[in-house]
Amino acid sequence: MARKQVNVETLPQLTSMFDECGWSAVSSEVSWFSFHGTLRSMRERVRSTFPEYPGVYAMVNAQGHVVYVGMSKKLPKRLQTYFSSTTKRKKESWIRRTAVGFLWQPFPHPLLARLRERELIRRFRPMINVQGHPVQMKVGYIVATQQTAESFQLVTEIPKQHAGIWGPVPVNQLSKSAVEELNIQFGLRDCPKRTAMYFDGDKQAPETVPITCMRAELKTCLAPCLGSCTEGKYQRAFKSAKSFLSGRSQKVFSQIEEEMTKAALNRQFEVAAKLRDRTKGFRYVNDHLRRFHDWSSRANFVYPVQCELSQAELWIIVVRGIIVDVVPTPKETEDRTQVASMIETSRKQLSGESAKRNVSEPGDFEAARILFRWFQKESDETQKQFSLAQALKRLNAHKRKAS
Structure with a gap:
């Protein structure tokens, strides 16, 4: 995702965008605080202007860009740190120097203020924010593709159409490999979406289909593109993979353990090592999903x-x-x-x-x-x-x- 900022031309336009909130019962007026005067005078203005409530604020530069979004359980206490003359507040001083003022909005509860902060970060994509920024966040989602023969992908942008979603999980080599191995474990396709599918018994299937898929030859895919399986068999494999992601994983781990032990006894050490790495990736993804995904479902x-x-x-x-x-x-x-x-x-x-x-x-x-x-x-x-x-x-x- 490319880093971009929301560009607005006037303060009223920015205020109206900042004011959009899905919870009408907790929305309150958005106000503007301009930077002028000495640091001491601005600290005094903050103390006299801001109530001791939770809230959110957005620093705005001279070009009309939101450069930073923050929240606090007590707005005056947090906002005064931006006008401190001590060397301990280097970050706050730098943020203040990039802006000409800030918008602020009180909220009825710290939890709602925190949620509002992340919503504004996603909307305005401020260049200084790290946490919650859609570019800075290195998390992804395991998505079941919505197509003739479903499979799984690790994506950072959730598609508009999908057959299921699990996450978030960290985006790194281990999680990427785990999703690839997930398709292999259950015999699901990983070919391009444009590849035509011809299930066994499909009347529209051609009489002969050339074998061009390495996974089909290695027996690691049910190969619906070659008519090697029925649609029902493929769907059963896909549902088993969904069950694994949803928490019913012990049977899969036991099966891989048995295959790994058998390969080691037959001195097929490369196969055993491959299964060991697959287990490691599966457990890594499973642990992340169980911590959050299971909670959210309940x-x-x-x-x-x-x-x-x-x-x-x-x-x-x-x-x-x-x-x-x-x-x-x-x-x-x-x-x-x-x-x-x-x-x-x-x-x-x-x-x-x-x-x-x-x-x-x-x-x-x-x-x-x-x-x-x-x-x-x-x-x-x-x-x-x-x-x-x-x-x-x-x-x-x-x-x-x-x-």
Whole structure:
């Protein structure tokens, strides 16, 4: 992905882009802070201007580029560091010198501010940010290609159409090799998408197909392009590979272990070494998937938080690790009905009654990772969660009382 920045011509245009937020209940006004005066006077302006709330900010240079995006649990404390005269704040001083001012926006909770920060980084791609930057992030996703005979690829950009997605995983030689070995282990194709597929029994298949595939000759691919297998057999192999990525991996590891032992006893040491390396790559990818992917598949709950701006309670509704919406705790009958309808729709997604069952955008994964790390760090906060079924029970109980 090429590094690029969002170019805007006027401050109002930048402010309107910065103000876009999917959670209407937590959106607040975006304000501008211009750099002028001495460092001391700007520190005093920060102390007198900014409330002690969580929030996000974006440094803007003279060309209208967002050069840095940050967040803080207490905005004044963080922003004053940019106007410090001590040598300990070299990075902050450098960021300040590249900008002419910054936009800032308060948020009701530190978790929401953190999520908003990553959203803005993905949108504006500031040149100074590293964490969360789509260019700087060296993570990828294992994607099941959506084609006649599916297989697996390791990609950094999630395609619009796919037959399944797992991740994120680090992008390095070990993970790349593991995905290649995954196709070999289950006999799945790795040829170009334009290659025609002719399953066994396909009436449209030509009478003779020249063998031009080395994997077909080595028996490491079911070779659907040569009509060497039925469509049903290929689909069973593909589903087995999906099960492996989804956590049912012990059978595969046991099978590889047996093959490796057999090869070693037959003094086929090169084959044994190849299987050993395959196991190493599979375990590496599996460990990464189990830490996050399994959590996100089970992360279906409502997380109540206290809004620091208004002291009201908010519901953060999470489905498969993704925040569906943030709403004030529903009290009126109409609000309860709307929230109940939203949760019911989410439950349909979980049961497979809706097409969109899994997260499918890079931003979705990044938001889920932030949520995952939040509950890892703030372990006591997990006790505040309640399930979607419990949320519906609360909402419907109020409805029964009203009737």
